[in-house]
Amino acid sequence: MLNPEELSLERRLVEASRKKPAQFARLYERYFDRVYAFALTRTGDRSLAEDVTAETFRRAFQNIQGFEWRGVPFSAWLFRIASNAALDQLKRSGRQAAAPEGFDGGSLDSHFAEIEERARLSELVQRLPLDQARVLVMRFVKGLSTREVAEATGRTEGAVKALQARALSHLRRWIRESDD
Amino acid sequence: MTEREQPDLIEEALEGARVEPDAGLTGDAELDEYVRLARRLGDLADPDFKDSLRRELLNEAPQRRRWSRTRLLTGLSGIAAAVTLVLLLLVAFNSGVRDSVAGAVGIDDGCYEFEEADNCRPAEPRRETYPGSLPIDWDALRRPLELPSLAPGGACPITAEASEWPSFAPKGLGDGPAYAVWPNLLSPEGTFILVASNAEYEGPLLLRGRQLDGYNPVLFYNFGHPQSELNLQGGGDQSLGQPPGWRVWGGGPEVESPGCYMVQIDGTNFSAQIVFKVTSCGLLLCSLSDSVRGGQSEAAAPFRGQLGDFQVVTSADAEKGDLPNLWPCPSGLGVASAADLLASELYFPGEGAGPDGYSCPASGDVMEVSGNITVINDEPAGRETAYITRSYFRTGLPQVVMDVEESRLVLRELAGRPALVVLRSQELSPDCTVFVIERPSGAGQYGILLSISGRFSCTAAKALAEEFLLSSVQ
Numbered sequence: 001m002l003n004p005e006e007l008s009l010e011r012r013l014v015e016a017s018r019k020k021p022a023q024f025a026r027l028y029e030r031y032f033d034r035v036y037a038f039a040l041t042r043t044g045d046r047s048l049a050e051d052v053t054a055e056t057f058r059r060a061f062q063n064i065q066g067f068e069w070r071g072v073p074f075s076a077w078l079f080r081i082a083s084n085a086a087l088d089q090l091k092r093s094g095r096q097a098a099a100p101e102g103f104d105g106g107s108l109d110s111h112f113a114e115i116e117e118r119a120r121l122s123e124l125v126q127r128l129p130l131d132q133a134r135v136l137v138m139r140f141v142k143g144l145s146t147r148e149v150a151e152a153t154g155r156t157e158g159a160v161k162a163l164q165a166r167a168l169s170h171l172r173r174w175i176r177e178s179d180d
Numbered sequence: 181m182t183e184r185e186q187p188d189l190i191e192e193a194l195e196g197a198r199v200e201p202d203a204g205l206t207g208d209a210e211l212d213e214y215v216r217l218a219r220r221l222g223d224l225a226d227p228d229f230k231d232s233l234r235r236e237l238l239n240e241a242p243q244r245r246r247w248s249r250t251r252l253l254t255g256l257s258g259i260a261a262a263v264t265l266v267l268l269l270l271v272a273f274n275s276g277v278r279d280s281v282a283g284a285v286g287i288d289d290g291c292y293e294f295e296e297a298d299n300c301r302p303a304e305p306r307r308e309t310y311p312g313s314l315p316i317d318w319d320a321l322r323r324p325l326e327l328p329s330l331a332p333g334g335a336c337p338i339t340a341e342a343s344e345w346p347s348f349a350p351k352g353l354g355d356g357p358a359y360a361v362w363p364n365l366l367s368p369e370g371t372f373i374l375v376a377s378n379a380e381y382e383g384p385l386l387l388r389g390r391q392l393d394g395y396n397p398v399l400f401y402n403f404g405h406p407q408s409e410l411n412l413q414g415g416g417d418q419s420l421g422q423p424p425g426w427r428v429w430g431g432g433p434e435v436e437s438p439g440c441y442m443v444q445i446d447g448t449n450f451s452a453q454i455v456f457k458v459t460s461c462g463l464l465l466c467s468l469s470d471s472v473r474g475g476q477s478e479a480a481a482p483f484r485g486q487l488g489d490f491q492v493v494t495s496a497d498a499e500k501g502d503l504p505n506l507w508p509c510p511s512g513l514g515v516a517s518a519a520d521l522l523a524s525e526l527y528f529p530g531e532g533a534g535p536d537g538y539s540c541p542a543s544g545d546v547m548e549v550s551g552n553i554t555v556i557n558d559e560p561a562g563r564e565t566a567y568i569t570r571s572y573f574r575t576g577l578p579q580v581v582m583d584v585e586e587s588r589l590v591l592r593e594l595a596g597r598p599a600l601v602v603l604r605s606q607e608l609s610p611d612c613t614v615f616v617i618e619r620p621s622g623a624g625q626y627g628i629l630l631s632i633s634g635r636f637s638c639t640a641a642k643a644l645a646e647e648f649l650l651s652s653v654q
Contacts, residue, residue, distance in 0.1 A: 025238055036225040054233050061237050122224050140221035161187035168214045
């Protein structure tokens with residue numbers, strides 16, 4: 001749930017985007033990780049989640065002129081688009097949803113908690129020194145081996161392992177600090 | 181675990197969890213925490229995908245630059261000042277340098293921001309094989325569009341002609357294995373390019389595209405039905421005298437307004453981008469030119485005057501109340517619900533939605549009934565809102581209020597009626613608007629002007645207008 005200040009900021013961002021499409025970049029940066037996390041939760045598949053995320057932002061970008069501010073957060077509108085896009089993608093691919101569509105009843109909190117957790121982890125990765133973040137992305141997001149990362153970055157495997165260990169250690173500490 | 185041992189132990193734990201995901205954790209609390217953390221990292225979005233989607237949406241140039249760290253450090257103070265300025269701007273724009281830099285993490289072309297220039301080398305393209313007996317995985321071919329950067333007002337980076345080109349067609353654009361063939365040999369009056377692939381590639385092709393200097397989609401017509409992507413497979417048309425192994429297909433892209441366009445052709449082991457420029461357009465027919473010309477000027481004064489069966493007036497004219505031909509509002513009517521009009525000819529007949537209302541400004545010169553309906557089509561957005569208005573004029577020509585230059589106004593005929601199409605513009609409006617004289621004035625009855633607008637292509641607007649006209653025939 002957004003507080004009044006966040007709602008006000010969101011409203012300003014939406015208004016700015018309506019006046020100048022390039023300003024949509026700020027909404028994009030603000031919600032990208034959450035929409036992707038939502039899409040992955042719904043579809044359970046990285047490729048489908050990317051399709052859903054892309055479709056969500058395309059529709060939002062193209063329709064933001066028609067978005068009317070009636071006290072309902074922009075994010076709610078965005079997630080509704082994402083939900084429809086996920087349904088479309090799942091139908092197209094003939095797959096079952098990984099999580100139920102309705103964020104109703106008891107599932108609501110757990111879904112959004114998971115989405116927020118993934119968004120927060122993404123933000124933490126972006127706080128890491130660039131070389132550490134790079135190694136984590138290559139290792140765990142792209143699924144490369146330590147050797148492949150070493151070859152791609154021109155480092156030794158030992159250096160990659162050291163960067164990986166430092167990055168994980170940082171993340172672990174930051175997560176603990178924010179949990180306390 | 182000592183600091184020295186830590187990297188190897190973590191790697192060992194991660195590798196163990198990767199090889200045997202269900203085997204459980206190590207039992208060491210700290211290592212297990214790292215393994216769980218790594219698994220969560222695997223659920224994060226690929227920064228390359230984030231970056232490419234952002235570029236696609238906002239028509240941005242790639243954020244990534246091949247800067248050499250050494251050069252950066254030893255650069256002149258002016259460069260340092262410029263970098264500082266850029267960083268300050270980034271802070272102001274995007275709430276911090278980190279946010280901006282973080283978007284550049286990842287593998288795209290094998291290089292990273294601040295990477296040593298000598299270490300940069302293009303990444304290998306994704307390679308998959310599709311045995312002929314298996315169904316084609318079109319989703320795998322649907323890679324992010326790689327949009328060339330195009331500065332506002334900049335020249336369209338038209339794809340060069342193929343250097344070695346067989347004689348079956350005048351020219352091919354691209355460097356293979358898939359090409360755009362121009363002009364179209366099968367349907368010179370309609371689809372304006374074909375797609376061909378040479379003997380080196382036998383797999384399926386997936387085509388998508390978009391305008392680089394505007395909002396217009398590139399559509400592919402499949403038996404007259406517009407689609408935002410085209411899937412090609414099989415042998416294509418073999419009747420054009422092409423060399424053995426070459427395949428040629430129709431159904432190439434169509435666009436509706438001048439501009440710079442790109443079509444991406446994805447095969448199983450390559451992605452080719454074909455950029456072309458369209459210099460003149462009708463509603464359904466555009467001509468392709470390989471000459472680089474300047475973009476459409478939006479600086480010209482808006483057109484004012486008679487154009488075909490329409491009288492174009494500017495908003496300044498409208499504000500002055502200079503709209504003598506419009507039907508006067510009935511006395512006593514102001515902005516109100518349109519429920520009173522349900523039984524009258526003024527009723528807005530949009531399917532699935534009633535009128536939003538009608539308005540009669542204080543001047544009493546204008547009366548219109550408006551409403552909107554949601555349109556579902558095959559264009560990229562898939563679902564758009566169409567704004568439909570019927571206005572009434574008493575004599576002479578219907579007046580349309582448009583602040584656009586003449587080159588964006590196109591006269592057409594829809595369902596046997598005069599129509600005026602206002603082509604879309606990146607700077608002024610992403611909407612296409614179609615005006616149709618639904619009924620001319622005369623013989624004691626007022627005329628009806630129908631307008632349909634929305635953020636969709638002019639082809640979609642035209643189809644909707646025709647449907648609307650046919651459904652509302654008296």
